[in-house]
Structure formats: C-alpha cells, structure tokens
Amino acid sequence: MALSRVPEATRRRLSSPNGKFPAAVSPAENLGVSSYARRDLYEERQTVDAGIGAFATVAIPAGTRIFCEDSLVMMPEEATHLDLYRAVSALSDDKQAVFWNLAASAKPGKNVAWINALRACCDDETSDSFNAVVEDYERAWSIFETNRFTCKASVSTVAPPTLGVFPAAARLNHSCAPNVFHRYNPLIRRLTVHALRDIEPGEELTTSYIDICHPTARRRALLRHWGFRCKCAACTNPDEEADRRRKKLEDLFIRVTNRERKRMRNEARWTAKDYEHSLGIVARTVRLLETEGLVETDTMGIICVIGAQLGMKAGGKWREQAEEWAKTAVEVDRKCLGEDSMEYMRAVEVLEATRVKPKL
Ligand SMILES: C[S@@+](CC[C@H](N)C(=O)[O-])C[C@H]1O[C@@H](n2cnc3c(N)ncnc32)[C@H](O)[C@@H]1O
Secondary structure, three states: OOOOOOOHHHHHHHHOOOOOOOOOOOOOOOOOOOOEEOOOOEEEEEOOOOOEEEEEOOOEOOOOEEEEEOOOEEEEOOOOHHHHHHHHHOOOHHHHHHHHOOOOOOOOOOOOHHHHHHHHHOOOOOHHHHHHHHHHHHHHHHHHHHHEEEEOOOOOOOOOOEEEEOOOHHHOEEOOOOOEEEEEEOOOOEEEEEEOOOEOOOOEEEEOOOOOOOOHHHHHHHHHHHOOOOOOHHHHOOOHHHHHHHHHHHHHHHHHHHHHHHHHHOHHHOOHHHHHHHHHHHHHHHHHHHHOOOOOOHHHHHHHHHHHHHHHHHOOOHHHHHHHHHHHHHHHHHHHHOOOOHHHHHHHHHHHHHOOOOOO
C-alpha cells in the first residue's frame, strides 16, 4: 500500500478479521460473466478541471456495453470507516494500489465516533502514528465516497442497497446530460455501462451520478457530495420553465409509483376509475419525459412498464397504448441496461402479455 504511512504492525492488527468489526459484503463469486472495460473504445486522460476522465477513441454506437465490471470493494450502506479499511486491507497488493490511486474529493463525514474505536485498537501507538492511521482511514473513506456506485439487489426490493467501487468506471465524470448510463446488475453481479446515444471519437464519456429528472437546485445540492459544481449547459444556464417541468416530473413519478404500491396492496378493490386515473398520470409523465429529452432513461423504462401493465388491466382503448409503452420499455431497457438485466426481461414479458388477445 504505497501511499500509507501507517506502521505495518498497526495495519495488520486493525485489518485482521477478528470479529471486532462487521464484515464487508462478500466478494462476487465467479459467475462465468467476465469483468471488462472496453479499452479498445476509450482511453483515460486528464481533463481541464475534472481530474481524469474517460474519452471515446472510436465511434461508439448507442447501446454498446462499454463496462461490465466486478467491484473492487463492496460495502453495506451502513459500513463505517473501520469496516472499509478492513475490506481494503484484505485486497491483494495490486488491488490496494488501484484503490489508493483513485480520486478522493468527497468531504470527511461529521460522524467521528469511529476515531474512539480506532484509538482503543491503537493504545500502544505514539500520537504521530495514530494521526497517520486516522489520516489513512479518512483518505480511504474519501476515496470510497468519491467513487462508489449504488448497487441495488433489485428495483423493487426494500433491502438497503450496498455501495461498490468499480475501478475503471470510477473514472467516469458526471454530466446532467450524460452520454452513458450505469447500473449495477445483480443477476450478473457487475456494474454495466452502456452508450445512451452514438458517441463520437474524442467525446468524453459522462454518466449522471444522480437522478437527472431533478430540478437544477436539487441537482446542485446532491452533487455537493462529490465536491464540484456541474458546468453542463443545463446547470450553467438554468431555465426556470425547464426546472418547473422537472419538478412536475418528479412529482408525477412519485404519484405513479405510490399509486402502484397502493394498487398492489388493494388490487381487488381497484376500480375502472382508479385505473383511468393512474393511466392518465402515466401518459402525462411519458409526455413530459419526451418534452425534456429524457426518453433514453431508466425512468422511462419504469414508467412504461407500469403503464403497459395498467393498460392491460384496464383494457378497451388502453390495450393498444399498453403495447406501445411495453415496446418503448423493451427498447430503453435494452439500450440502457442490456438483455441480461431484470428490467429488460420484465419488459419483454410485459410486451408478450400485451400481445395476447383477450378472450371474448
Ligand atoms: C468518480 S470520480 C470521477 C473520476 C475523477 N475525475 C478522477 O480523476 O478519477 C468523481 C470525482 O471527479 C470529479 N468530477 C466528476 N465530474 C465532474 C464534473 N462534471 N466537473 C468537475 N469535476 C467532476 C469530482 O472531483 C468528483 O468527486
């Protein structure tokens, strides 16, 4: 661990899995899915003001899977500095070097209770070496917070997500108008990154660290976590009208998903009027996503699958619309997530169901 100034003995003691600290999430098993970053399509290089970035070296067609990466470290959301340090120390030397070389721009957290636990493990150390340990822990945490992606077990699960660092994809900078889309695929236990549109040679590959459906102020607040102010066109020249539409979009999305949860709990009592109401909100959400140029987003996939399912249940004039929405969901999910994603498989199932003629 080239960067560390922590004495070897202290490091060994603090990182030994003696049951003192909760364990990290177990490393992904070999599922027969290779882990790769398409270095034949892009290169890493220094940007003007955003550290290292990934740039296309050739034309990349929309839908291309550019990364399919195994995690370097994966931790539960509630993991502490101590848990993280232990997980990093358990990596091979090569992997530790990769971890310590990643960017560290996230600010230290305010919760420093972990320092007391650490002190208890370091009581035979001089204060200099204790400070070095604290610094190391802080740096590991900052690297983790700067580079982690959220890894949900499934879209619908209530289980808390885990957070993972994927070393090649970690070089992707943010844009609120991204040209790639990232998502952890729990079926293959890889982070996948797909081109959202055709990308020209020389263009920087950018993903969105946050939900791009948020209005500017909310996006800015969320991005503070990574310690930078986004300079994309939407953030530098915020348009009040567009922000109002994004706020509306956020509200509509919440209304659709809340109503869906309610319907699932109460399907037997859901009336034709209830279906009509939900379908009206779905139709408005889809229109707004189109107006905002957010057609190629997983939000569109989620809304269209919900709309298709509701449309089939409602029947009548909604059946044709249900098939159209299901087709859109299949296309969007194929492009953003790939054919091995749960979302794509679900969308295909729904599309097939919309094509079954109702019994008269
Ligand atoms: C996941 S890393 C991305 C790779 C990083 N640039 C590097 O050098 O390794 C996230 C960090 O990159 C920088 N970054 C990402 N997107 C940026 C942007 N749009 N503008 C400025 N800095 C950005 C911030 O420092 C952020 O904390």
